[in-house]
Each structure stands twice: as C-alpha cells, then as structure tokens.
Amino acid sequence: MKKIIMLLALPFMLLANESNKDNNDTSALIKKTKESGLNHIPEDRAILFELINKPKNPLTEAKFILGKKLYFDSRLSKSGIISCNTCHNLGAGGVDNIPTAIGHEWSKNPKHLNSPTVYNAVFMEKQFWDGRSPDLEDQAQGPIVAGPEMAASKEHVENFIMNTPGYLKAFRDIKEDADYKPTLKDVGDMIGVFERTLITPSRYDKFMETGDDVLSKKEKKGLNLFIDRGCVSCHNGIGLGGSMQVFPVYGKYKYADIGGFEGDKNKMIKVPTLRNVVETYPYYHNGSVKTLSEAIKLMGELQLDTNLTDSEVSDIESFLNSLEGVKMPVKYPILPKTNYRN
Amino acid sequence: MKKIIMLLALPFMLLANESNKDNNDTSALIKKTKESGLNHIPEDRAILFELINKPKNPLTEAKFILGKKLYFDSRLSKSGIISCNTCHNLGAGGVDNIPTAIGHEWSKNPKHLNSPTVYNAVFMEKQFWDGRSPDLEDQAQGPIVAGPEMAASKEHVENFIMNTPGYLKAFRDIKEDADYKPTLKDVGDMIGVFERTLITPSRYDKFMETGDDVLSKKEKKGLNLFIDRGCVSCHNGIGLGGSMQVFPVYGKYKYADIGGFEGDKNKMIKVPTLRNVVETYPYYHNGSVKTLSEAIKLMGELQLDTNLTDSEVSDIESFLNSLEGVKMPVKYPILPKTNYRN
Numbered sequence: 001m002k003k004i005i006m007l008l009a010l011p012f013m014l015l016a017n018e019s020n021k022d023n024n025d026t027s028a029l030i031k032k033t034k035e036s037g038l039n040h041i042p043e044d045r046a047i048l049f050e051l052i053n054k055p056k057n058p059l060t061e062a063k064f065i066l067g068k069k070l071y072f073d074s075r076l077s078k079s080g081i082i083s084c085n086t087c088h089n090l091g092a093g094g095v096d097n098i099p100t101a102i103g104h105e106w107s108k109n110p111k112h113l114n115s116p117t118v119y120n121a122v123f124m125e126k127q128f129w130d131g132r133s134p135d136l137e138d139q140a141q142g143p144i145v146a147g148p149e150m151a152a153s154k155e156h157v158e159n160f161i162m163n164t165p166g167y168l169k170a171f172r173d174i175k176e177d178a179d180y181k182p183t184l185k186d187v188g189d190m191i192g193v194f195e196r197t198l199i200t201p202s203r204y205d206k207f208m209e210t211g212d213d214v215l216s217k218k219e220k221k222g223l224n225l226f227i228d229r230g231c232v233s234c235h236n237g238i239g240l241g242g243s244m245q246v247f248p249v250y251g252k253y254k255y256a257d258i259g260g261f262e263g264d265k266n267k268m269i270k271v272p273t274l275r276n277v278v279e280t281y282p283y284y285h286n287g288s289v290k291t292l293s294e295a296i297k298l299m300g301e302l303q304l305d306t307n308l309t310d311s312e313v314s315d316i317e318s319f320l321n322s323l324e325g326v327k328m329p330v331k332y333p334i335l336p337k338t339n340y341r342n
Numbered sequence: 343m344k345k346i347i348m349l350l351a352l353p354f355m356l357l358a359n360e361s362n363k364d365n366n367d368t369s370a371l372i373k374k375t376k377e378s379g380l381n382h383i384p385e386d387r388a389i390l391f392e393l394i395n396k397p398k399n400p401l402t403e404a405k406f407i408l409g410k411k412l413y414f415d416s417r418l419s420k421s422g423i424i425s426c427n428t429c430h431n432l433g434a435g436g437v438d439n440i441p442t443a444i445g446h447e448w449s450k451n452p453k454h455l456n457s458p459t460v461y462n463a464v465f466m467e468k469q470f471w472d473g474r475s476p477d478l479e480d481q482a483q484g485p486i487v488a489g490p491e492m493a494a495s496k497e498h499v500e501n502f503i504m505n506t507p508g509y510l511k512a513f514r515d516i517k518e519d520a521d522y523k524p525t526l527k528d529v530g531d532m533i534g535v536f537e538r539t540l541i542t543p544s545r546y547d548k549f550m551e552t553g554d555d556v557l558s559k560k561e562k563k564g565l566n567l568f569i570d571r572g573c574v575s576c577h578n579g580i581g582l583g584g585s586m587q588v589f590p591v592y593g594k595y596k597y598a599d600i601g602g603f604e605g606d607k608n609k610m611i612k613v614p615t616l617r618n619v620v621e622t623y624p625y626y627h628n629g630s631v632k633t634l635s636e637a638i639k640l641m642g643e644l645q646l647d648t649n650l651t652d653s654e655v656s657d658i659e660s661f662l663n664s665l666e667g668v669k670m671p672v673k674y675p676i677l678p679k680t681n682y683r684n
Contacts, residue, residue: 072433080440081428091414091677098422106448279679290683332674335433337621341632 011326036227037236040208067194077150087115093279094119099287104151112259114287123239130264137192166336200325222319244268248302255288353668378569379578382550409536419492429457435621436461441629446493454601456629465581472606479534508678542667564661586610590644597630
C-alpha cells in the first residue's frame with residue numbers, strides 16, 4: 001500500500017508549480033466551481049487512497065503488480081495479440097483514437113461503440129456506455145471474453161493462468177492459498193486494482209486544490225461558462241462525468257444511426273469523463289464526432305437546447321484543455337513465461 | 343550517449359552474481375566455446391557501444407527517446423492500432439508468440455512468416471527471413487508500409503509526423519534544421535536506434551565473460567553438444583545466428599508447404615538468433631514447430647543429417663535456456679499529441 005500511495009503521488013509532483021496565489025477572482029471561481037457540483041482529485045494521499053480503494057478488493061502492491069502485467073498481456077486473448085492496452089492505450093490518453101473499437105479478427109464493435117478511456121475510470125459511477133457494470137473489477141472481465149473484442153473463453157483464461165507459473169504463484173500468494181485455482185473473476189479483480197490507480201491530476205486540480213493561478217484567463221472564462229451554461233449538470237464530480245443521463249434530451253443526434261446504440265433500458269447513456277478529453281478523440285458513444293469543438297457545440301444543442309457561440313465553444317474548449325492530466329509512469333512489464341499453448 | 347551507455351549496463355547489473363570461479367572444466371569449456379566461433383555480449387560498455395553503434399546513424403539519447411516512442415506508436419499504422427510492438431512485443435521476448443504475424447485487417451503474412459524477435463536483432467548480419475535488408479534502420483521501414491502489416495502509406499507516415507508537434511520538433515532538433523521535413527527513412531532511423539539498444543545479456547554471457555560458474559552441469563553438457571554436434575556451424579557469433587544459410591540441407595522440412603517460403607534467390611534463409619529462444623516460440627520461419635525440443639530434433643535431421651537422441655536434445659535445450667537474457671527496463675511512452683486525423 002505504501003508503494004501505491006507513493007505512485008499516486010508521482011503525477012502530482014510532476015505538475016508544474018506556480019506561485020501566483022489567491023487573487024479574489026481565483027477564490028471566487030473556486031468557490032463557485034465547488035458549489036456547482038464539480039470536484040477535484042485531492043492531493044492528500046490518504047484521502048485519495050480511500051477514494052480509489054474498494055474495501056471488497058483492497059488495493060495492495062502485489063495486486064497492482066499482477067494487475068499491470070495482466071493489463072498488458074495479449075495472451076489473455078484468443079488470438080494472443082490483443083490486450084486491454086490495445087483499445088485502452090496508456091500512451092494515448094487511455095484510448096485507441098479510432099471511432100469504434102477493433103477486436104478479434106478485426107471485428108468492429110457491433111453497436112459501433114467508442115472505447116472509453118481507462119484513465120480516471122475509477123471515478124465513474126458505473127462502467128460501459130450503458131452502465132451495466134458496477135465497477136472496474138467487473139468491467140475488466142467483459143472485453144476479455146467478448147467475441148468481437150478479445151474473444152477468449154473463460155476456460156482459455158483460466159488454463160492460461162494455471163499454466164503460467166509466475167501468474168499462478170502471484171495469485172496464490174495474494175489469496176494465501178497454495179492450491180488456489182484463479183478464475184476469470186480474479187483476473188478482473190487484479191486488472192481492476194491496476195486501473196484504479198490510473199488517475200491523472202491536471203492543472204484544473206492544482207487550481208482547485210491550492211488556489212494557485214495555473215489557469216489562463218481564457219481557461220477560467222471557459223470554466224465559468226461551463227458552469228453557467230449548464231454543462232456541469234451532467235459533467236460533474238471528480239470525474240467530470242460518470243453518471244447515467246438521457247441522451248439526447250432535445251432533438252435528434254445526427255449520427256444516431258451509426259451503430260444504433262440507444263443506451264440502457266431507460267435510454268440513458270453514461271456521461272464520459274472530460275478528463276484528458278483533448279486526447280480521447282473521436283467523441284460521443286459511437287465515436288462519430290471528430291473534433292472537440294463540434295462535440296461541445298452539439299452537446300449544447302442536444303442536452304441544453306442552447307446554441308453556443310463560436311467564442312463560447314472556444315472558451316469551453318480552452319477550459320477542457322486544462323483537464324489534460326499527468327500520467328503515472330508505467331514500466332512496460334516483462335510478461336511471465338507460460339507453458340500454455342493455444 | 344552517456345545515458346544510453348548507462349542503460350546498456352543495466353541488464354548486466356540485474357544478472358545474478360555467482361562466486362564459484364574458474365575451475366578447470368569451466369576455463370576449458372570457455373576456450374572451446376570461443377574457438378568454435380561462438381561469442382558473447384561484452385560487458386565493457388565502451389566495447390558494447392561500438393558494437394551496436396552505426397557510424398552512419400550514431401546512437402544518441404535524443405534518437406533513442408524518439409525511436410522508443412515511434413516503436414510503440416500505433417498511429418503510424420493505417421488503422422491506428424498496430425505498432426512495431428504489436429508483433430515484436432518487448433514484454434514477450436520481442437515476438438508475438440503466434441505462428442504467423444497478424445496485421446492490418448487481420449491479414450496473415452502472405453508467406454506465413456513468423457515474427458522474428460527484435461531483441462539482439464542488432465547482432466544479425468541482415469534483417470528479414472530472406473536477408474533482404476542490411477540493417478535495423480532499413481528493416482524498420484518495411485512493416486510500416488507493408489499492406490498485410492501496418493499498411494500505412496509513406497504519405498500517411500510523413501503527414502502524421504508533420505502534424506505531431508512533439509515529433510516534428512524532436513526530428514528537427516536532431517537534424518539541427520528548423521525547416522526539416524522528416525521522411526519515412528528518418529522514422530526508420532530513429533526506430534533502428536532504439537532497437538540497437540535491445541540487447542539481453544544472459545547467464546551464458548556472464549559465464550563466457552567472467553568465468554563465473556553460472557551454468558548448471560546439464561547446461562554445460564548441452565553447450566558441449568551444441569559445439570560437438572555442429573549446431574554452432576550456423577548458430578554462431580554473438581547473436582548465435584544471423585547469417586544466411588541453406589535450409590534444409592538434408593531431406594524435406596515437413597512443414598515446408600505452410601506458406602511455401604523458400605528463402606532468398608539462392609534458397610538461403612536467415613539463421614534466427616537463439617537468444618531468448620525459450621520465449622520466442624513457435625519456431626522456424628513459418629512458425630510451424632511448436633516446441634523447442636522438436637525444433638532441436640528437426641534441426642539435427644535437416645541441417646546436420648544427425649539423429650539427436652532424446653537425452654542430447656534435452657541437454658541442448660538446457661543450454662538454450664541459459665540464453666534467456668535480462669531485458670532493459672522500458673518506460674511505456676506517453677505519445678505526443680497529434681493534429682493528424684485519418
């Protein structure tokens with residue numbers, strides 16, 4: 001746990017420090033932002049740890065190390081060449097930057113869904129675009145066995161682990177049971193732990209936490225607009241997203257037919273996080289909106305019945321830039337040798 | 343250069359130290375091994391640097407950093423999801439562990455060729471199974487624009503670099519030319535530099551360099567057999583492979599029809615390195631041999647007209663285990679933001 005807490009602190013240390021402090025504008029805007037329902041990633045390590053920890057599957061260093069390997073291990077897939085990181089690339093904002101995910105045998109996602117970012121996914125109330133999964137541990141199992149994604153069977157995953165001594169020992173050590181047979185659920189639990197640590201504090205967080213004036217005038221104007229225009233009614237909390245909401249509220253989404261996804265049974269769709277949104281293009285659940293400015297403009301129309309002017313869009317986009325966060329350094333794992341052969 | 347030399351030293355430091363030194367058997371075997379044409383990776387950093395450096399494209403830290411990013415950057419591919427690391431996975435012995443490479447739109451390699459390892463590829467005399475490429479810089483360009491692999495066009499690559507400010511600046515700094523327009527060849531040059539550093543010293547190297555008795559009795563028996571039986575006639579040098587040789591010399595390779603690859607115009611095929619061979623399964627140019635023991639047995643028949651006994655195969659396999667090397671720690675790169683859109 002100590003090591004994880006240290007790891008969590010790293011991105012904060014990499015954030016630039018600024019000395020301009022606490023002019024009146026700044027403190028008023030911070031107060032307004034907090035009251036609007038927005039929140040920030042706390043720099044206090046103990047508080048942050050509590051926030052991302054899950055009592056049912058506590059974060060430990062051993063789970064983190066194992067989960068990281070599994071996250072990068074393409075041998076979990078049926079083909080042997082697709083890993084979690086293929087679609088949720090930690091080097092590219094936690095996404096694949098293509099409209100819809102491509103998986104096993106070059107299948108596209110059947111509903112043309114766009115790969116959501118894994119960074120800060122821990123702050124989402126639910127997982128998947130239709131919110132069908134309660135947490136990262138549960139979510140992580142899905143793509144491994146989904147036909148158009150990693151296409152593995154439960155048996156493949158479990159046999160692979162049983163025949164990979166380095167993994168088997170790690171699971172058994174964690175379970176404190178020398179005869180334990182790891183399951184797909186256990187694999188999800190480990191990957192979930194690793195994913196919980198993928199948080200990316202940004203200049204916005206620094207601003208909110210310390211009052212340091214690290215946002216530009218335009219970014220602050222954008223933040224004001226973001227609140228005043230009502231974007232914050234869905235994009236709120238620490239994740240600036242993560243709840244289920246009706247989409248669209250007004251009119252028709254012009255790319256609705258691409259994939260035909262309509263959300264959960266109540267036609268609710270998960271609000272994506274805006275953290276690192278400059279990196280996570282293309283946008284919307286079906287990845288059909290290419291630019292951030294179009295995404296903002298359309299959101300105004302579809303969710304707020306508002307025509308945002310070009311200058312407003314530009315200011316809001318500017319604020320969204322400040323949400324680009326620092327990523328935790330990740331050592332690319334050397335995968336344990338396996339005796340499993342397909 | 344200083345930093346690269348430090349990086350190169352890291353794997354040696356991670357190799358276990360042993361105190362048993364220089365009994366007679368050991369020194370005699372080292373002498374015999376050297377005389378047989380085998381060589382080892384020198385621990386002396388300056389000598390090693392000279393060995394992997396290429397005067398026409400000298401190793402520098404700036405090129406290394408840029409080349410590493412490009413190596414992991416799937417945006418170089420047409421689809422956006424295939425990088426060098428997809429088939430030459432640094433976490434998995436530098437290969438994909440599948441019989442034949444899978445690339446763009448799930449194409450298999452047209453000749454059913456198996457992805458060779460990138461680790462220690464710097465020690466190969468030529469690149470590709472038919473040896474058509476003289477060095478890593480040249481080789482690295484190939485798969486990026488090969489239809490069944492990354493399927494990019496030269497224009498895609500060059501436009502992508504031009505529209506990725508972080509890359510453009512890095513190239514221009516390296517070229518010391520503020521207006522420079524990087525080419526596909528430059529991309530290959532940078533990736534080549536990164537790949538040159540991917541060497542993996544092993545217990546075998548420690549044994550040869552220091553005389554420390556870090557090989558087991560069985561491994562030494564295997565090394566003796568490897569020399570006496572003639573394996574060393576092709577698998578020699580530092581790379582334990584890397585030259586072009588006739589294949590097969592005797593009889594018919596039973597999986598020859600899979601892909602129908604016959605080598606270069608003289609029916610010569612590049613001898614693969616045996617370094618990390620326990621990790622680089624499946625074997626042979628078309629990846630049709632599943633186990634290392636079968637690979638050894640078959641080699642005896644096809645190249646040496648010899649029937650190796652099971653016990654000889656087992657001893658040689660044991661020696662090959664000692665060639666598993668320590669890999670340089672690689673920080674997974676955060677890729678520079680791009681304005682390029684497909």
